[in-house]
Amino acid sequence: MRFQDAARDGRAIVYAGIQADPLVKRAAALLADATPAQRVLARAVMNGETTNPDGWMATFPSLFGSSIPIGPERARAEEILAASLAVAERGEQVRSQFRGAIVEETTAILLARRTGDAAVRRERRILFDGVRAEIHPYDVTVERDGAAEAYDCKWGARGINDDVLHQLDDARAHALEEEAPLRAALVVFDAERSCQVRLERLNAPHAGTAIVPLESLDRLVEGPP
Amino acid sequence: MSPATVAEAIERALAAYADLTELGEEIEDEWSYVNDLASAWRDRLDAVIADGARAGATLDPAVDAAIDRAIDEIGRITDPHRAIDWLSTFPQVTLLALGETP
Numbered sequence: 001m002r003f004q005d006a007a008r009d010g011r012a013i014v015y016a017g018i019q020a021d022p023l024v025k026r027a028a029a030l031l032a033d034a035t036p037a038q039r040v041l042a043r044a045v046m047n048g049e050t051t052n053p054d055g056w057m058a059t060f061p062s063l064f065g066s067s068i069p070i071g072p073e074r075a076r077a078e079e080i081l082a083a084s085l086a087v088a089e090r091g092e093q094v095r096s097q098f099r100g101a102i103v104e105e106t107t108a109i110l111l112a113r114r115t116g117d118a119a120v121r122r123e124r125r126i127l128f129d130g131v132r133a134e135i136h137p138y139d140v141t142v143e144r145d146g147a148a149e150a151y152d153c154k155w156g157a158r159g160i161n162d163d164v165l166h167q168l169d170d171a172r173a174h175a176l177e178e179e180a181p182l183r184a185a186l187v188v189f190d191a192e193r194s195c196q197v198r199l200e201r202l203n204a205p206h207a208g209t210a211i212v213p214l215e216s217l218d219r220l221v222e223g224p225p
Numbered sequence: 226m227s228p229a230t231v232a233e234a235i236e237r238a239l240a241a242y243a244d245l246t247e248l249g250e251e252i253e254d255e256w257s258y259v260n261d262l263a264s265a266w267r268d269r270l271d272a273v274i275a276d277g278a279r280a281g282a283t284l285d286p287a288v289d290a291a292i293d294r295a296i297d298e299i300g301r302i303t304d305p306h307r308a309i310d311w312l313s314t315f316p317q318v319t320l321l322a323l324g325e326t327p
Binding site: 060 | 255257258261262265266269285287288290291294295298301302307309310311313314317318321322324327
């Protein structure tokens, strides 16, 4: 098993620009430290129709209510709201790309807290002897001898599909054949309940693929999911 | 007007959620997923008011307003794809406003 950079085609070059956007970095850094409720705030605002901050603060009394003291938690919630509104204001097509990039960056930040920056890579293909390589790269990989991990990232549960589940499961199975364990996981910035509903409708094997939903993102720091 | 109860707020939320579900159903390929998703979250919201004492509890006005604000947000949606996103998001927002874990 070996890892390889994805081909730098036109799409990859455009997307690399989005991944490097300071707003993506800022939002992901905030979300890596966020509470589950703050992450739901980000999801709602980045999916939202309205961009009035006062309206969103009123929608989340547990984050911005009069009983919530001024302090680091409230300050982070305010920063998440501001960053999420900045994403929402980019327009529908662009915000969709930003949301995906933010989930990937958040995943990479959380993984690096466990493994160190050097082990965490982006947009990498995984090659196995005698197996035709998948065209699509994995969003995030952890590349360590004997403890490799491969992640795909989705903004919503609806993004879970048979293709991505097959790709993750195939990688895990091929790695096992080479006696090079690979943990495969899907990070979804959506509620576990919604992920379960989606998974029940799909036919691809996923028993060996960990699902990391929004409320459990911090598991990435604790150990391989 | 007397303050709303938890049950009344959830009833309002579920009525708005039904409209959102109908919009999401316009994506024919996702019809079953839309209905399974909506059913799963309706069950979760119904569970909050299964406890009679909780159902009859009076809402803090800020929480009542938060739920109205969330209802207003989904009422603005016209794109069925975005409606599907909100079929997951809206119940989470509503539950958090009520102090529940999604």
